[in-house]
Amino acid sequence: MLENIGALLTYLIAVKDDKTGHIEVKGINSLQCLLKDFPRHIEALKKETGEAKSEDILEIYCILGTNQQIEVFIRQIRKIQYQVFNHILSDSDFDYKAYILHKLVEKKQKYNLFAQAAWLITYHTFCLEHLYSLQQFRLIGQDGKLEVYCLGMGLEYEDSRLLWMQSAAEIWIEREAPRISGRQVIINSFWLGDLKGRRIIGALPQNDGDGYFLLVEGGKKIRLNVGSTAYMNEQIGYKDINLFSINDINIILSNPVYSFGLLFQPYEIFEDWQKIFQYAIAVLDVKWTIKTLQEVYEAFLDFMGKQICECIEAPPMLTKEIFFDVYLKRIVDMREYLCCKEETVLSNDWLRMIGNRFIYLSNIYTLLEKYNPKEIREMNRTKTFKLTDFRQLLYESEKGTAYQKGIIWKEVAAYMLERIVGLKVNGRRLRVARQEIDLCCINISVEEELWNFGALILVECKNWNRKADVRVIRSIGQIMYIKGTTTTFLFSKRGVTSEAEAEIIQLALRGVHVLCITKNDLLSISKKEEFKELLSRKWYELEQSIENDLGLLG
Structure with a gap:
C-alpha cells in the first residue's frame, strides 16, 4: 500500500x-x-x-x-x-x-x-x-x-x-x-510551473467584486489581490463568464461525485491526479473493458481518499455504468490523440499538464501494478541492441532509390527510439495538418530527463544529401503548435543550415525544442544507453544556447 x-x-x-x-x-x-x-x-x-x-x-x-x-x-x-x-x-x-x-x-x-x-x-x-x-x-x-x-x-x-x-x-x-491542500502538501513553484510559456489573454473582474484576475492561455486564472497564492490551478468557469467552459464540461463528465457519491476536495488537486491516472491508463498496453476499468478506478478513488484529498459522501445521481461508458470513450480518444490521429480533438493543454505533473506517474504505476503486473514490467523493457545491426541499418540507408533510403532512415530512427527505456514509438507515417509526420513517440517514463521532452514527441526524418533548410523547421513548428507538443526529434543526415539553426533558436525561446540528430551523431553510438544520453545532451545544449538570450523577455 x-x-x-x-x-x-x-x-x-x-x-x-x-x-x-x-x-x-x-x-x-x-x-x-x-x-x-x-x-x-x-x-x-x-x-x-x-x-x-x-x-x-x-x-x-x-x-x-x-x-x-x-x-x-x-x-x-x-x-x-x-x-x-x-x-x-x-x-x-x-x-x-x-x-x-x-x-x-x-x-x-x-x-x-x-x-x-x-x-x-x-x-x-x-x-x-x-x-x-x-x-x-x-x-x-x-x-x-x-x-x-x-x-x-x-x-x-x-x-x-x-x-x-x-x-x-x-x-x-x-x-x-x-x-496542506486536502491531504497533500503544495508549494508555489509547483503550481506556478503550469504558467510557463502561456500567453495572457486578458484581465477580467471577479464576479464577487473582489478585484481582477488574469485569464491565461488554457483557461487558467491568476487572482491579482491574494499575494503569494494568486494561482492555485484555478480555471475559468460558469461563475466567471456565465457560460459553460471546457473545464466545466470535463468536470461534469469525469467527477465521481455524480456516480459514486464521493466529493473529493479540493477538486483541482483531484483532477490533476485523475488526468495522470487517465494518461497512465491510455499508454498502458491493456484492452480495457468497463469491468477492468472499474476495478482500477475504484482502487484509484480509495488511494485518493486516503492519501491526497478530503472526501465527502453525497447521494449519487447517475449509474456507474453511464460513468464508465463515458470514461472508456475518453480513454479511447486519448489513445487516438497520442497516435496523432488528426480527427481526434482533445485540448492540447492536457499534454502540458501531464508534463508538469509527471512526478505523479510513479505512484499511479505502482497502484496499477497490482492489477496489470505484466504490462507494467513491459514498460521498463526495450528491444535488444546489437551494434552490428545498427551499423548495418546506417550502411543500408545510403543504398537504393531516394524512397528506399527514406524508408531505411526512418527505421534507423525507430531502432534508436525503441531502445530507450521510457519512450514508446506509437505511430508511423501520420497525417497532421495535411502534412506527414514520420513517427511519433509517447513518454511512459518516470525519468525527469525524459520528461523534458514532454508527453508526446514528434519525429521527422530527412535522409538528404543536403542540410535541412529553414522551411523544414517552420513546417515542424506549425505541426507542433497544432498538436500542442514541445519537442521534435529531427533525424537529418547532414544536419541543418545556419538559417534553420536560427529558426530552431527562435522556437526554443518560445519553449519549443527541435533536436537535430545527424548521421555522425549516430555513428558515435556504441551502446544503447548512449541513445538517451545523446537526446538529453542535445536538449541541454539547446537550453544553454538561449539561457541568457534577451529574446526570453519577449
Missing part, C-alpha cells in the same frame, strides 16, 4: 555571508523529481556553490506534513539510524555504505515516502565526504496545520550554525508558502 504520499521532502542548500547577513537558498523537492534522483541533483547544487567555504554552506532536509505525519517520520528515521549504528558497533567489518546503498534502492521503499526519505538522509549522513551529525528543529507553516521538520547537516553542534539553518528554511518557507 502506498503511504504518506501527500507529504513533501525538500533538500535545501544555502550559502551564508557572515558580513552582510545575506543567505542564498536553492533546493530540490519531491514534487520536482523522484527521491532516487535526489543525489544527482544534490551533487549539481553543490557544484553551483563554487568556491564558497565549507563552513559557509548549509544543507538542510525538510519533511513537510501534518503533526501526525512528522511524528511517524521521526520514529522512522530514528529506527533506521539506530539500526545502522548498531550494525557498525557490533561488527567491525560491517560495510555500512554498501548496506545503506542497497536499502536506498530497495524496491519496497517506493511504497512509503518516509522510508525513502529516511534512507536518503541516512545515505547523506554516512556515505558522503563527511560523517555528519543531524541538527533538528521544527517550524510551523502559515496555515497552522502544516509542520516542517528540519534536519541540518553539521560536523558538530553549533548554535550559531543552527540559527543560520533556521533562517535559510524560513526564507524558503516564505518564498514557497507551503500549505
Whole structure:
C-alpha cells in the first residue's frame, strides 16, 4: 500500500555571508523529481556553490506534513539510524555504505515516502565526504496545520550554525508558502510551473467584486489581490463568464461525485491526479473493458481518499455504468490523440499538464501494478541492441532509390527510439495538418530527463544529401503548435543550415525544442544507453544556447 504520499521532502542548500547577513537558498523537492534522483541533483547544487567555504554552506532536509505525519517520520528515521549504528558497533567489518546503498534502492521503499526519505538522509549522513551529525528543529507553516521538520547537516553542534539553518528554511518557507491542500502538501513553484510559456489573454473582474484576475492561455486564472497564492490551478468557469467552459464540461463528465457519491476536495488537486491516472491508463498496453476499468478506478478513488484529498459522501445521481461508458470513450480518444490521429480533438493543454505533473506517474504505476503486473514490467523493457545491426541499418540507408533510403532512415530512427527505456514509438507515417509526420513517440517514463521532452514527441526524418533548410523547421513548428507538443526529434543526415539553426533558436525561446540528430551523431553510438544520453545532451545544449538570450523577455 502506498503511504504518506501527500507529504513533501525538500533538500535545501544555502550559502551564508557572515558580513552582510545575506543567505542564498536553492533546493530540490519531491514534487520536482523522484527521491532516487535526489543525489544527482544534490551533487549539481553543490557544484553551483563554487568556491564558497565549507563552513559557509548549509544543507538542510525538510519533511513537510501534518503533526501526525512528522511524528511517524521521526520514529522512522530514528529506527533506521539506530539500526545502522548498531550494525557498525557490533561488527567491525560491517560495510555500512554498501548496506545503506542497497536499502536506498530497495524496491519496497517506493511504497512509503518516509522510508525513502529516511534512507536518503541516512545515505547523506554516512556515505558522503563527511560523517555528519543531524541538527533538528521544527517550524510551523502559515496555515497552522502544516509542520516542517528540519534536519541540518553539521560536523558538530553549533548554535550559531543552527540559527543560520533556521533562517535559510524560513526564507524558503516564505518564498514557497507551503500549505496542506486536502491531504497533500503544495508549494508555489509547483503550481506556478503550469504558467510557463502561456500567453495572457486578458484581465477580467471577479464576479464577487473582489478585484481582477488574469485569464491565461488554457483557461487558467491568476487572482491579482491574494499575494503569494494568486494561482492555485484555478480555471475559468460558469461563475466567471456565465457560460459553460471546457473545464466545466470535463468536470461534469469525469467527477465521481455524480456516480459514486464521493466529493473529493479540493477538486483541482483531484483532477490533476485523475488526468495522470487517465494518461497512465491510455499508454498502458491493456484492452480495457468497463469491468477492468472499474476495478482500477475504484482502487484509484480509495488511494485518493486516503492519501491526497478530503472526501465527502453525497447521494449519487447517475449509474456507474453511464460513468464508465463515458470514461472508456475518453480513454479511447486519448489513445487516438497520442497516435496523432488528426480527427481526434482533445485540448492540447492536457499534454502540458501531464508534463508538469509527471512526478505523479510513479505512484499511479505502482497502484496499477497490482492489477496489470505484466504490462507494467513491459514498460521498463526495450528491444535488444546489437551494434552490428545498427551499423548495418546506417550502411543500408545510403543504398537504393531516394524512397528506399527514406524508408531505411526512418527505421534507423525507430531502432534508436525503441531502445530507450521510457519512450514508446506509437505511430508511423501520420497525417497532421495535411502534412506527414514520420513517427511519433509517447513518454511512459518516470525519468525527469525524459520528461523534458514532454508527453508526446514528434519525429521527422530527412535522409538528404543536403542540410535541412529553414522551411523544414517552420513546417515542424506549425505541426507542433497544432498538436500542442514541445519537442521534435529531427533525424537529418547532414544536419541543418545556419538559417534553420536560427529558426530552431527562435522556437526554443518560445519553449519549443527541435533536436537535430545527424548521421555522425549516430555513428558515435556504441551502446544503447548512449541513445538517451545523446537526446538529453542535445536538449541541454539547446537550453544553454538561449539561457541568457534577451529574446526570453519577449
